Amino acid sequence: MLIEPLIRPMRAEDLERILEIEAVSFVSPWTWNHFKQELTKTYGRLRVAVIQKQISGYLMAWFIENELHIANLAVHPDYRCQGIAEKLVRNMLNEVPQCILATLEVRESNTAARNLYEKFGFGVVEIRKKYYEQEGEDALIMSKYFNPPNVLPFQNSRI
Numbered sequence: 001m002l003i004e005p006l007i008r009p010m011r012a013e014d015l016e017r018i019l020e021i022e023a024v025s026f027v028s029p030w031t032w033n034h035f036k037q038e039l040t041k042t043y044g045r046l047r048v049a050v051i052q053k054q055i056s057g058y059l060m061a062w063f064i065e066n067e068l069h070i071a072n073l074a075v076h077p078d079y080r081c082q083g084i085a086e087k088l089v090r091n092m093l094n095e096v097p098q099c100i101l102a103t104l105e106v107r108e109s110n111t112a113a114r115n116l117y118e119k120f121g122f123g124v125v126e127i128r129k130k131y132y133e134q135e136g137e138d139a140l141i142m143s144k145y146f147n148p149p150n151v152l153p154f155q156n157s158r159i
């Protein structure tokens with residue numbers, strides 16, 4: 001039986017475990033300093049998923065002017081395919097009901113993440129060619145609007 005994770009804010013004392021998950025999840029993992037800085041940002045929304053006192057995954061987002069940017073998301077390999085990332089994303093979206101637009105960037109080859117975001121209705125809006133220089137891989141920018149078009153964020157702009 002799968003155990004439901006508890007979602008709570010990330011804390012400085014979580015960083016050791018988070019860096020462990022980072023290391024096994026990404027080719028170019030974020031550093032301690034990077035996460036430390038993120039913890040100080042007023043617009044940062046950092047959440048961890050906890051199962052039986054163990055951090056199984058985390059999501060880091062920025063929420064600025066009704067726009068959400070998902071900057072980092074990972075689940076430890078031992079806990080994947082149990083709905084934890086889905087719960088982290090759902091929880092974050094529920095936290096910001098005033099959100100108009102959510103965006104993120106994902107490697108073209110990252111089928112798992114792309115499927116996850118597509119499940120929430122995100123679509124590819126831009127391709128950044130060879131964005132990941134080391135591997136020469138393209139980045140996909142995915143986004144999702146939450147409100148009807150009459151409340152798009154730029155409705156009052158002059159262009």
Ligand SMILES: CC(C)(COP(=O)(O)OP(=O)(O)OC[C@H]1O[C@@H](n2cnc3c(N)ncnc32)[C@H](O)[C@@H]1OP(=O)(O)O)[C@@H](O)C(=O)NCCC(=O)NCCS
Pocket residue numbers: 025026072073074075076079080081082083084085086087105106107110111112113115116117119
């Ligand atoms: C992407 C990642 C966060 C998914 O975490 P997870 O907890 O295993 O995902 P979930 O179990 O919540 O899966 C939710 C949906 O994502 C998709 N998905 C997840 N893993 C998948 C896989 N291995 N293959 C294909 N689709 C997958 C599916 O659509 C799935 O829905 P379904 O179960 O109804 O098919 C995880 O694989 C990971 O940490 N990868 C390395 C880091 C990374 O790529 N982060 C994203 C950066 S943008």
